[in-house]
Amino acid sequence: MTLLYRSTRDPQGKTYTASQAVLQGLSPDGGLFVPTEIPKLDFELADLSKFSYQELALHILQAFFTDYTTAELEACVTAAYSTNFTDPAITPLSYQAGNAYLELFHGPTIAFKDLALQLLPHLMTTAAQKNQHDQDIVILTATSGDTGKAAMAGFADVAGTKIIVFYPRDGVSSVQEKQMLTQTGENTYVVGINGNFDHAQTKVKELFNNQILAQDLAAHHLAFSSANSINIGRLFPQIIYYFAAYGQLLRDGKITLGQKINFSVPTGNFGDILAGYFAKKLGLPIKKLICASNKNKVLTDFFNSGRYDRQRPFYVTSSPSMDILVSSNLERLLFYITGEDATKTAALMDQLSQVGHYQLDFEVFQNLGDFAAGFADEVQTATEIKRVATLDDYILDPHTAVASAVAKNYQKASGDLSPMVIVSTASPYKFPQAVLEALETDSQHAEGLEAVTELQAKLQTPLPPTVATLFEAPIRHHLTCDPQDMEEMVRQILKVN
Numbered sequence: 001m002t003l004l005y006r007s008t009r010d011p012q013g014k015t016y017t018a019s020q021a022v023l024q025g026l027s028p029d030g031g032l033f034v035p036t037e038i039p040k041l042d043f044e045l046a047d048l049s050k051f052s053y054q055e056l057a058l059h060i061l062q063a064f065f066t067d068y069t070t071a072e073l074e075a076c077v078t079a080a081y082s083t084n085f086t087d088p089a090i091t092p093l094s095y096q097a098g099n100a101y102l103e104l105f106h107g108p109t110i111a112f113k114d115l116a117l118q119l120l121p122h123l124m125t126t127a128a129q130k131n132q133h134d135q136d137i138v139i140l141t142a143t144s145g146d147t148g149k150a151a152m153a154g155f156a157d158v159a160g161t162k163i164i165v166f167y168p169r170d171g172v173s174s175v176q177e178k179q180m181l182t183q184t185g186e187n188t189y190v191v192g193i194n195g196n197f198d199h200a201q202t203k204v205k206e207l208f209n210n211q212i213l214a215q216d217l218a219a220h221h222l223a224f225s226s227a228n229s230i231n232i233g234r235l236f237p238q239i240i241y242y243f244a245a246y247g248q249l250l251r252d253g254k255i256t257l258g259q260k261i262n263f264s265v266p267t268g269n270f271g272d273i274l275a276g277y278f279a280k281k282l283g284l285p286i287k288k289l290i291c292a293s294n295k296n297k298v299l300t301d302f303f304n305s306g307r308y309d310r311q312r313p314f315y316v317t318s319s320p321s322m323d324i325l326v327s328s329n330l331e332r333l334l335f336y337i338t339g340e341d342a343t344k345t346a347a348l349m350d351q352l353s354q355v356g357h358y359q360l361d362f363e364v365f366q367n368l369g370d371f372a373a374g375f376a377d378e379v380q381t382a383t384e385i386k387r388v389a390t391l392d393d394y395i396l397d398p399h400t401a402v403a404s405a406v407a408k409n410y411q412k413a414s415g416d417l418s419p420m421v422i423v424s425t426a427s428p429y430k431f432p433q434a435v436l437e438a439l440e441t442d443s444q445h446a447e448g449l450e451a452v453t454e455l456q457a458k459l460q461t462p463l464p465p466t467v468a469t470l471f472e473a474p475i476r477h478h479l480t481c482d483p484q485d486m487e488e489m490v491r492q493i494l495k496v497n
């Protein structure tokens, strides 16, 4: 069976193959690609306890990327999930403080985006071959810290591709910034923006929709594609670890077959948790997906009131990858909760961009029952890091701590004590300063390498290789600009005038 894709905003429902959707990233009308139906998986829940991560990945990807051959997908999976991850399970569970922490940080950039971005370049170059694409792919990405590095790590020196990453200069940790500025690869470009993530992301979306720029690029045999979490080549690979977690819980005797579990997901652009929503639609026994936010709690308010309002103060927090006021992937959820109504979805998105807010009808609001939501402010986040460290000698990064704190509040408020998986999106080594501050050590003002060294003394685990070499690596990128100059910057980098 061929599974086709359509835009969330197109009432006619014009269809695309999976490989076309991967190449385009965003639909021409500004909407996001969704499958025309939810596919059926070719395995039983009980099989989950036997699958390796790679076997599971192949089954899930085959369901969504049906115009790829099995051999093509196998090659993609082999290239993506091997020794570039330091744990053979790829996404192991760690049982701590009464929860199961799903560790998504054993890849090359020690954050969860590696799970999708180690795979995406292979899905994309395969798609280019399948569609006789004779243009080089230019990946254009706005990052709140982790996407940019993870995307570059995936695309660096991949033939037929270039990647340009924009990041907010004042919105990322010093380790994150160092990771980006030291990125190798002749095809990688990094630009610091004088603005926040939403400025960068809004502008990147405009550049994707700029037809004149697209024509100028085409004249130079170049075409944009997106590595942001709106690309189906990033979204669907994230479904794999929800199933993998269930498999490991079964294997470890923590749950019985069919038992419902909860996931608490630290959320920014709504990509990770949306993959959980698809996992549930595919039949994984999930009771609640808990949408955890930091002080930028636009999603908590949305789930609790049905009103999305991006007009509010923007806070820079210790969990910068969640400092987001416009969560792009929420559009796909709107499409589903409106009953796959593209006209309604387009109207809501239009309202959001024109007036800055929208309110769901009561009927639509009632379709949010798969979710619960909450937020943790800076003090609660630090307190949770300290609580789990004291209880179990296990150190959370601030993003994971937000999810952990919100899960605890949810359990208290709801009385729902179903097994809880906390989606752990980054290694504490990625945010050493914030972690040390939370632990209230003597060295709480340590920065950069000093903070990493201090943290290692506490953790007593080997430094991930990427961190170990980070501080000796030379700075290779020096570009900065204002958001309004991003188009000019792109033209200069690509030598397109």
Ligand SMILES: *Cc1c(COP(=O)(O)O)cnc(C)c1O
Binding pocket: 111, 112, 113, 146, 147, 229, 266, 267, 268, 269, 270, 271, 272, 273, 321, 322, 399, 425, 426
């Ligand atoms: C990107 C990121 C998130 C948020 O994920 P979304 O898919 O954008 O919701 C959370 N934690 C970390 C560490 C991240 O890098």
